[in-house]
Amino acid sequence: MAERSFAKEVKKLKLGAGEEFTGEGILAITKALLQCGVGYVGGYQGAPISHLMDVLADAQEILGELGVHFEASASEATATAMLAASVHYPIRGAATFKSTVGTNVASDALANLSSGGVTGGALIIVGEDYGEGSSIMQERSHAFAMKSQVWLLDPRPNLPSIVAAVEHGFEMSEASNTPVMLQVRIRCCHVHGSFTAKDNKRPTMTVAEALENPRRDTQRIVLPPASFLHEKEKITKRRPAAIDYIRRHKLNETFGGNGPVGIVMQGGMYNGVIRALQRLGLADAYGDTEVPLHVLNVTYPLVEDELVGFCADKEAVLVVEEGHPDYLEQELGSMLYKAGASVKLEGKGLLPMAGEYTGQVMLDGIGAFLRQHAGDMLAPEIRAPNVPAPPIYDDLARTVPARPPGFCVGCPERPIFAATKLAEQELGQHHIASDIGCHLFSIMPPFELGATTMGYGLGPASASAFNSPDAKRRSISFVGDGGFWHNGLTSSIGNAVFNKNDGVIVVVDNYYSAATGGQDILSSRANNRTKSTKHPITEAIKGMGVNWVRHIERTYDVGAMRDALKEALTTEEKGPKVIVASSECMLNRQRREAPLKKKMAAEGKRMVKTKFGVDEDVCTGDHACMRLSGCPSLTVKHLDDPLRDDPVASIDENCVGCGNCGEVADAAVLCPSFYQADVVSNPTGWDRFLFGLRQRVISTLQRWRERGRPVFGEQAA
Amino acid sequence: MKLGLPEGPDTTGRIIKICILAVGGQGGGVLSGWVTDVAQRAGWHVQSTSVAGVAQRTGATIYYVEMMPRDPARPHDEPVLSLSPSPGDVDILIAAELAEAGRAVLRGFVTPERTTLIASSHRMLAVSEKIVPGDGRADSDTVIRRAGEAARRFIHFDMETMAKKAGSVVSASLFGALAGSGELPFSREAFEATVGAGGKGAQASLAAFALAYDRAAGTTGDGEAAVKPAGARATVIPQRLAQGWQALLGRAAALPEPVREMAEPGLRKTVDFLDLAYGDEYLAQIERLVAADNAGQDFAFSREAAKYLANAxxxxxxxxxxxxxxxxxxxDRVRAEVKLADSQTLATTEYFHPRMEEIVGLMPAGLGAAIEARPGLMKTLNRFVDRGRRIRTDTIHGFGMLWVIGGLRHFRRSLLRHKVEAAHTKEWLALAEAERARDYALGVEVLKCRRLMKGYSDTHARGQSKFDHVLACLPLLRGRQDAADWLRRLREAALADAEGKMLDGAIKTVHSFTDGPAQNAG
Incomplete structure (x- = not known):
């Protein structure tokens, strides 16, 4: 079950010709795939394209009706390899993943796919996660397009343009026998807009038909001598075909007037460029401008004559290209030089080499370009602005706390790291290797555990050098269940077994690929109608050859978790020590249970709801509990008591009763302020009787004691 | 004053730019969806974007909406709208939490010539604010002051509490405040239609919307009147204790005002802890200190003594x-907190983890001390004691056990822990009095160091160790004009982190006074 249900959105996928589709960019892409008669789709989840996978997963009925096969691929490499179905068969296929992390994983398959080429259109939709909100290292997908000779689309960030890019992507792929990458940036994936829908199309050939009529062509298989021919074919046949397609269908767009300067940009940068021009007084709300613009909806390959032509009558041209290296600028520079052009080429320099091209960056860069090369176009107050420096709020900067992402309320991973901290308190600090996933939040306060993260499923692999008989300490490495199935089982566990690694490996099993939105994976415990789940991680690990395996079935048992870690760190046993720590992702658990509980309550069935609390008069305000938790619902509050200096712990109403506070207080021997309150709705007769009886006895005891002492009202004057 | 680059010839004046800053899980997505919907219902052009991903997990998140009325002259044209906010180019900024309003100002999204800032004044504390052993909370006043300076218009009140009152969440009251601000040219009914279309929870959302609408539109008062916490009880003094209690109260009332403010709650605290005689013991000490104190110093020493002696x-x-x-x-308090209905039952479980150290404290002083003096025996006995215990205080057995232990307070004076604490208190007070004699301000600061003593078991030990470390610096500070100030700095350093890294640094600095030439000594 994914984090969001798209059941409602999925209906939009059924819209017919002429109807207006309104929704998110990512959903528009999904609809466009169906309109193009795609035969099979797959991919690996990850922001910003998780929703695409989730929508497809929820849309399987519609896909089934159309004869479209959907695959929740094991990894991006798997997803790209799947496109092999388009090598010999005229079936359109699409794969999607987050880039550049996914593209890195996929690049083996990508290289082979693009070497042999395709018959049916093969589209790779990459969610470019660059800039604010990104959770990964900052790189460009562009490099992959260049090195593998696949074509890269980077459409203007509005729904009609994205939808058109999907359609052209397939056609261009078929026209040039080359896979095509469609790059959509994170905000574009989530942009809300509309386009006019077309009817969905059944694939011209389904995978079933292909299976029943197998084809092969040795010339398309990557093995010498065919592969030598592929290398030449990419340049002599496929690339010219692509350029011809781009030119014929005018995929790149030219806007604006006939000014002395021009701007060449990636399609994805268009809205940002227009906003800068609007703020400079050179474009209206609809993007009409006097400044000549050349929009590259295809950023690879470049169409030389179009570009040289655009620059021909200009004095200066600015390239707006986000990220580095400056591939477009270099290539354009080379083209212009060879053409003997005298136009002044600007780009990186006026605009920053690295980092996101935000509104301010665009305004500054484009403003500087126009002031230098076309000052006459600007109104006087903009040509020489008299702008006071923005005020400096030093005190505010010191006041506002950083707010990095962290574990959710009730997250089952929090106690794992609390236990790790407690184990380290006894055994000293260790080298800890982290992995990709929610568990990477361990590197942030309050835990501050973990030294590196090297890639999905590569946590234990990244600790593999730390295997020395001379050391008295072992390394600890983490890997999530998502990373484990993605490639951790072989790259990390298998590697550790084979190399007799003596380290400790913790597999964080939360029943989902949680960080990407809660998709099911092999070890998920849910019943999934279309996928096979419930494959235990422990069995896979044992099957891989690990002898020392411990399974913590409830991560909230901080004491047991700590003891398992201590044992793993100190046991005489050789080889990898693997602890599988399992508890369901709380976000998904709440999403799963909330409707059930609501239903039970409505039906009058007995139901227990747990919440934790803090006795504020017992709490001394040291906050040791928070240094082992960081739970958003465990917070502090100031008491209205002149005798108290420091705020005390307090648990807000978002508490889901996971029990971590109490368990941590117990395992770390903190303080007895925590209590657990279990509220029983619709209690049975026996419940009621017992509760009444107990309450009567307890009240009697309380009254008895109160008769002998002053009882001070709370906050009494 | 104009900030950021000027608009120049206004070509985007009709585009309204709205930015929403929230903390992951606050419903920023719902709010931006509503803002989009209300514009759509009015037939406007509207575009919204967000950056989801890991930022959803309790981090700071940002949503952005641009909208524009349709131009009858260009019915088929679509405007080109930006996908992200720019500094100096935001018309309405909505912050779902106060520190996020501060962050918006720092990022330049709030500017005096155009931005209306709508912020809920409540705080959701960041981890860094909570893990400080002392008080690490950010200063809300600074944020409110700066936000007020930075914004063209600043609407702020506690929309979180308001939403809760209505049984809803902050996104509903934020939307109400946006509607009530009048910054968007849509009718109240249009906003309400958007909320009402939400299906489940729409009633509560509409109620929260209405409260915030009225407040932002200025049609109601502050609506934040302090509510008496549920479960509060009146003070009841048994008949036979009334006279003695009145006598104590009379003595406390006779203390100079600055002292009285602390002595009255201090008296209640000590009597509550043990009995009237303990309160008498407390007051006697305070009276003695007051007698030797100085009205010229505003009885600062006695006041702090009244505060920290009660705590000690x-x-x-x-x-x-x-x-x-x-x-x-x-x-009662627990029931109020879980909002227990009459039809429900409640079980409460207490999390205890006593160790032998705590158990010997409960023993008669002689016996306890004898056991404590034998580490081997302590260790052996600890094996039976040292484990987590879950005690059900809703059952007769569990409650009864704690009730009996609670009754031991009558014997406290003879127990080991009491002797240890009393001796420690006496020593500390004597030290403070001795310092007062030489340097009044330093004496006051010595008293305040009691703040470092808190927590249970290891935490308590760590507090005690910090307390000792800070006071161990006294000999280095005595005689310096800034001695009191330095002791304060040491104490604050001790409260800044758990491991005492800041304290170690501060102590090193103090040591440098004696090692090097004493530049500051007076």
């Missing part, structure tokens, strides 16, 4: 915890 005398032991957890008032 009311140490945290198992008896006190058991006593607090078995009171009727506590039961």
């Amino acid at each position: 005398m009311v140490y945290d032991d198992i008896v006190r915890v058991a006593d607090l957890k078995t009171r009727a008032g506590r039961a």
